[in-house]
Amino acid sequence: MNITRLDKARDLNFKRQVEEESGQNLSACYQCGKCTAGCPSAGVYDRQVSQIMRAVQMGLKEEALKNRSLWLCLSCSTCSARCPNNIDVAAVMETLRMMARREGWVQDRPMETFWKAFLDTVKYTGRSYEMGVMAGFMARTLRGWGNVEIAPTALLKNKLPFIPSVIEGREEVARIFQRYAEKQKRS
Amino acid sequence: MKIGVFVCHCGSNIEATVDTAAVAKIAENYPDVVFAEDSMYTCSEPGQENIVQAIKKHGLDGVVVASCSPRMHEPTFRRTVERAGLNRYMFEMANIREHVSWIGRDREANTNKAAELVRLAVEKLRRNAPLYAKQFDVTKRVLVIGGGVAGIQAALDAADSGIGVVMVERESTIGGKMAKLDKTFPTVDCSSCVLAPKMVDVAQNPNITLYAHSEVESISGFVGNFTVKIRKRATYVDWSKCTGCGICTEKCPEKNVPDTFNEGISKCRAINIPFPQAIPKKATINPDYCRKLKDGKCGVCSKVCTVGAIKYDMVDEIVEEKVGAIIAATGFDLVDWKTITEFGGGTYPDVITSLQYERMMSASGPTAGHIHRPSDHKEPKNIVFIQCVGSRDCSMGRPYCSGFCCMYTAKQAIMTKDHLPDTDAYVFYMDVRAPGKMYDEFTRRAQEEYGVQYIRGRVSAIQPYTREDGSVGYIVRGADTLLGEQVEVDADMVVLAVGVEGSKGAGNLAEKLRISYDHYGFYMESHVKLRPVETNTAGVYLAGVCQGPKDIPASVAQGSAAAAKVMALFSKPKLENDPQVSVVDIKRCVACGKCIKVCPYQAIEEVEFRGQKKAHVIETVCQGCGVCTATCPQGAIQVSHFTDNQLLAEVNALCQF
Structure with a gap:
């Protein structure tokens, strides 16, 4: 089993960067899962959108960027419309796509x-x-x-x-x- | 004048960013200061003893303590100087914690600012004069606004101690939200069985005067002497004659009236008694639906009433009551869940609120305790409960937790399995919050003993569709965040655990009571931790959910606590006023009467003085707000302890250069 050593793996600069580029406060996410609940692409995702949000919160860069979900996202913004904490989740996804391209980590x-x-x-x-x-x-x-x-x-x-x-x-x-x-x- | 200055370290709270010894050293050079020192904890017993000794040793006339906010310890130090023989108003406090040490890190700048604030306090103190309180009588009666369980408890406790109680209830019966409940957690005992005896006690207690179907119109006066005007809204039934037999409610031909007591899931007549155990058990006509009142044609209730209690020409009546204290227990209402379009916004018949479900489960409710779907009256096979609807939701402007929904949802899920063992219950939750005696065990029982399926995740949408057999189903799509997957349930019925907010009209009442309230309509207590029952208006106390979300045990406890506060207030033969009140300089007063007009407490009267008209302040009524001072064109009216000279001396102390 893969155990994540948080004290080593946590990259808070990454979280800060995502927050800056997307203009969203990632700490506001309390992991209720409403974004995942309404996502029309959830069935084909390899990592659910709420899990991607979690990965960013934890500063786990690879987990957040190296997945196919980013590229299967339809940008329909249902997640943003439903988020109880007013986070524009679709904007975060968009930011992550741009970052993944910069890193050369596009999975699809x-x-x-x-x-x-x-x-x-x-x-x-x-x-x-x-x-x-x-x-x-x-x-x-x-x-x-x-x-x-x-x-x-x-x-x-x-x-x-x-x-x-x-x-x-x-x-x-x-x-x-x-x-x-x-x-x-x-x- | 000899002044002593004491600069407090407050442990490291102040000392960490302020050089208190240096502040004391600087203070020694201020005018009239004969003694200055720093101390570790000035408010501690040795700290206070130190002040007493210094007053005696140096013959001090006044004391300045530079420490925390006067909100907390000004009364403490006033008592200290009083112990040493000084008048309690020969004391000033400089707040160098909240205003200095906690808000800045630059030690040198902080030290300078602290020294400046001490200078300000010294200059004020040099112009202070001894003030003495006056005594006044107290009306030993209390007004309880709201007849829910918190108000009932407060009224009964106060009445038991011999205090007269005036209870005002907006609805036509007392009992509040608890009267609507079928069962209560965590014991699953019958709600009305435990509440009804208390309601009967209210009706029968000779010390309690109950005004149901009434509202507070206006409040004037002050602690000990409030005058309350109560609007008795017209019921169109003479309650002194009505026996509560209920014949009128059976014969009334207008059958299409939404039943508010049953949360709108059933209809009632235009003349109605909300429920069998209603107190008072009297009929009330709803003028919006009554045919006689609307078109003048009908009059059936008047014909069938055997005691001739129906009075179609009844009008609202205003009564006046004198009380010495007020307990607000106005409770809550549900957040407007109809704005949530993804849950149907109130348009799907089988998506109901938890309070509606509660009425459905109640034996005295519209379905006599049978659970069935509102749309086709069939027993549901799958029921989905959704928690945090309008709670912990910033997008709805409701960031707070409503506190008791986790528990009642667990109760309703258990009750569902009790009523319909073959029905599956699903609960979508975010966190189960069950901090209370036997609470967590209760939510575990729902899962372990009753097999209720808990799913950790919010629901995104409810989608109605027509099944093969023609009935309506509801696809509830949520997420199981523990599984990391989207999940769906084909539900027959959905129960929303809708969050709570301050009762409708709470803000309006708060303005009449002169108390503060927050964005959500909850009343502000005086101190979150140490004064949870008091408000910042003397003589006004809080009980129940009007102060913030809480369950029945906590509401009852706060009701008792509010009653205890009233008893303590009334235990003194007379109350003492705060002598920081307005004083008229009759030489300057030209009797223009402006102060009389602006005074919000009617504390200023016109008197004859040597043949001339003058303003005069009734000291026990004046609350020292200072509006008259700001209004007086002659500068003839001054608030003691806050005179223009004292305030200007403070300004001059700060603006030296």
Whole structure:
């Protein structure tokens, strides 16, 4: 059995950093589990959201960052809406994802790739473009026909257009990406 | 004048960040100071003896102690100087603990600030004069506001000691929330069986005057001499004639009135007696529903009443009572759980509050003690109890623990298994809080003996759905944080352990009583630990949940404690006033009457003095608030011990440069 030596493993700097970047007070969490209770992805998580919150509280960096749950999170914010202590749990999850990427600890590469593909379409069209996401994702992962069975239904409902719709202010959205890239380069 | 200064170490509380010896050394050079020293614990017996000896040895006229807040030890040191033969008002206190040592770490700055505060106290003391208390009569009657178990206990204890009691109850019967309960924890004995005899005692005790269906309209006066106006709300039934036979409540044709005593799970008539053991057992008409009062057409109750007690033209009546003390025992109400949309917000018929469930289990309740779902009246097979609904919940603005929900939930789960052995009970909890005699054992019994399934985690949502057989089911989705998994229960019924807050209208009453209350409607005690029954208004005491969440034994204990405080107050033949009251300088007074208008205690009257009109302060009524001083355009009215000259001397002492 794996025994955690708390006096050695506890990294309170990590907790402080998460609090700073997410703007949330992690000590306010009293582990009631309401976030886990309402989470639509709980069934596929390898570590429940309340357990991730606990890991951050304890300053256990690896436990908090090295899991697939971060990448399966839908960012639906049900956890934030239900938290009795007003913690924006979804913001903490988002912070943890960014930290995991910085550390190179992403546990679900295809998911990260999917996110990249999604953001690329936003960058070019100013909004999401499903066909573009699919194409980008397939090209990057070389995964062929993963969810192809839903394509006919989606096509019939006009949810999978072949031509992207471009929004007004596409340039402005693109500039957000540009500014972010410049900021990354500077730091 | 000869002044002695004593600078206290308070162990390390002050000494750690203030050089008390240096403060004493500096104080020696202040005007009129003939003696100054530091001491370890000035409030201890040797510390006080030291002051007494110094007064005698150096012939001191006044004493300054630099130590803690005067809230705690000013009375102590006043008694000390009195023992040495000085007037108790020839004493000043400099607070160098709360105002200095506890709030700063810089020893040099702290030492300087402490010395400055001592200078301020010395300058004030130099202008102090001996003051003497006046005695006044006490009305030896007590007003008890609220007829729940805490108020009942306070009233009975006070009445037993011969004190006259006036009890005011908002509802048409006393008994409060306890009267609604089926059983009580941890003994599972019948609630009304233990409460009803006490309620009957209230009705029969010759020392108790009960005003039910009444509210406190206004309160004036002060400790020993309060005048209370009580609004007797119209019941439209002459209670002196009503026998409580109940024929009117059977014949009334208006059957669609929400029954508040049964927490709205059933309907009652427009004329109603809440429950069989009601005290007083008298009928009351609800004017919002009565057909006669609304449209003038009906009058059935008046026809069937054999004693002619129905009075449709009854109006509210104001009565006046004189009392010497007041006990507030206004209890609680449930937090507004209907704002919780994920639990249905009151729209799912089978999601009910624990108090509604209690009425359902009660033999005298609307279902005669049978547990069934409100929607289809079937026996539930799975019941889910959810704890901490509106408790320990910052998102609802209720961060506190309601204290007794863990226990009554365990009781209700046990009662469920008693009534319906084949029904499964699930309890979603965060922590089981059971600190009390036989309490933890009780919650263990629920799990070990009765097989109640406890799940540690909150519930996220309740989702109604239609089952295959057409009935409604409720998917309760929660988390088992010990398992680290999401869990679901297909429930037939959900009972919410809704948290408590101060009774509706508690804030309004607090303003009439001139006491403080917190965000949640609970009244503030004078000291959290050492004065839990007193308020900061002399003569006003607290009992029961109005002060903070507590269970029945604690409420009863506090009721008795409040009565004991009243007995102690009334044990003296006369009360002494605080001589820190306003005094009129009649040479300056121009009788403009402004002070009379602003005085909140009606303590100032107009008198004739050598043919001229002047203001005069009734010393035993004045509470020394100082509003008159601030208002007087002539500076003719001054509060003794806080005169303009004394306050300006303090300011000058601080603003030297």
